[in-house]
Amino acid sequence: GKGIAVFTSGGDSQGMNAAVRAVVRMGIYLGCKVYFIREGYQGMVDGGDNIVEANWSSVSCIIHKGGTIIGSARCKDFRERAGRLKAAKNLVDNGITNLVVIGGDGSLTGADLFRQEWSSLLDELLKNNQITTEQREKYKSLQIAGLVGSIDNDFCGTDMTIGTDSALHRIIEAIDAIVSTAYSHQRTFIMEVMGRHCGYLALVAALTGEADYVFIPEEPEENWQKTLCDKLAQERNSGQRLNIIIVSEGAIDRNGDPITAEQVKKVVVDNLHQDTRITVLGHVQRGGNPSAFDRILGCRMGAEAVMALMEADENTEPCVISLDGNQAVRVPLMECVKQTKAVAQAMADKQWEKAVSLRGKS
Numbered sequence: 001g002k003g004i005a006v007f008t009s010g011g012d013s014q015g016m017n018a019a020v021r022a023v024v025r026m027g028i029y030l031g032c033k034v035y036f037i038r039e040g041y042q043g044m045v046d047g048g049d050n051i052v053e054a055n056w057s058s059v060s061c062i063i064h065k066g067g068t069i070i071g072s073a074r075c076k077d078f079r080e081r082a083g084r085l086k087a088a089k090n091l092v093d094n095g096i097t098n099l100v101v102i103g104g105d106g107s108l109t110g111a112d113l114f115r116q117e118w119s120s121l122l123d124e125l126l127k128n129n130q131i132t133t134e135q136r137e138k139y140k141s142l143q144i145a146g147l148v149g150s151i152d153n154d155f156c157g158t159d160m161t162i163g164t165d166s167a168l169h170r171i172i173e174a175i176d177a178i179v180s181t182a183y184s185h186q187r188t189f190i191m192e193v194m195g196r197h198c199g200y201l202a203l204v205a206a207l208t209g210e211a212d213y214v215f216i217p218e219e220p221e222e223n224w225q226k227t228l229c230d231k232l233a234q235e236r237n238s239g240q241r242l243n244i245i246i247v248s249e250g251a252i253d254r255n256g257d258p259i260t261a262e263q264v265k266k267v268v269v270d271n272l273h274q275d276t277r278i279t280v281l282g283h284v285q286r287g288g289n290p291s292a293f294d295r296i297l298g299c300r301m302g303a304e305a306v307m308a309l310m311e312a313d314e315n316t317e318p319c320v321i322s323l324d325g326n327q328a329v330r331v332p333l334m335e336c337v338k339q340t341k342a343v344a345q346a347m348a349d350k351q352w353e354k355a356v357s358l359r360g361k362s
């Protein structure tokens with residue numbers, strides 16, 4: 001059977017373990033040898049104990065857990081050819097020519113570059129007598145399948161990324177908790193949520209947590225100070241005892257400058273004299289047990305990734321497993337990465353509508 005390795009890279013997210021489990025079990029079921037690569041690309045570069053064969057029971061009791069049991073890292077060495085050369089040697093030594101990479105767009109782009117370079121890396125290893133001619137021939141092509149693990153839901157080509165739903169559960173629990181104390185004291189709370197440059201978490205949290213106002217990077221407003229104060233005052237005048245304002249960590253104004261929770265607080269206090277507090281949710285959003293949705297998403301995507309690799313040969317374009325409606329489907333990896341980068345560019349160019357339309361359904 002084929003040698004498949006699975007690794008998680010970049011920021012962790014809830015549901016990654018479900019995906020790792022599905023890759024291991026589907027791989028074994030289909031007769032493959034499945035390996036864990038621990039600590040992301042760093043483990044691939046360092047080799048040794050970081051690359052270990054998995055068995056059916058090594059993924060028992062992990063579907064319930066947040067984070068990633070095989071560790072994750074941001075790796076400088078893999079950005080250099082010398083690091084990738086070491087990684088290639090470690091994969092050949094273990095008979096691995098199929099990779100399932102679970103991570104964000106940076107990690108997936110790195111995997112594609114590695115795949116494109118694979119042949120020249122093997123040539124170099126052969127020249128240095130680090131692999132044999134037989135190994136050069138036997139392991140001549142590398143196949144990859146990507147899964148997007150991120151709480152941000154910022155990747156083009158999939159409706160949901162693994163972890164987003166669980167992060168929303170954490171955020172909603174926090175909003176509900178804040179609402180009860182805010183109600184008692186007639187306070188205004190400003191809650192900062194994660195999402196990097198993507199406002200998805202903030203927007204959905206605001207809609208489902210009955211917030212009065214939300215700041216997201218994709219829709220910077222002219223004169224937000226006045227609109228905000230008018231809205232808060234209107235809610236209080238109609239009898240509401242509290243206000244909730246959600247600020248995405250990437251929120252910006254029309255000049256592209258950050259809007260921070262502190263700034264928003266100052267505007268509220270100076271203009272409305274409301275008793276105002278800030279709560280920054282931080283990494284709580286990335287922790288805790290995965291939701292049922294993220295467990296199933298990880299399972300389906302992991303299983304589909306293995307099937308894609310089973311069918312792939314050297315002429316197959318690398319794919320990312322995406323959720324389209326309720327279906328796990330394969331989409332071309334590099335097109336999604338290209339589109340995701342185009343969104344970032346449109347945001348940098350302050351073309352927010354364009355960014356939203358490029359981002360598509362997600």
Ligand code: F6P
Pocket residue numbers: 011150151152194195196249286
């Ligand atoms: O991409 C996931 C994320 O949690 C973002 O929402 C956030 O901006 C970033 O990672 C935080 O990174 P770190 O965990 O390195 O502080």
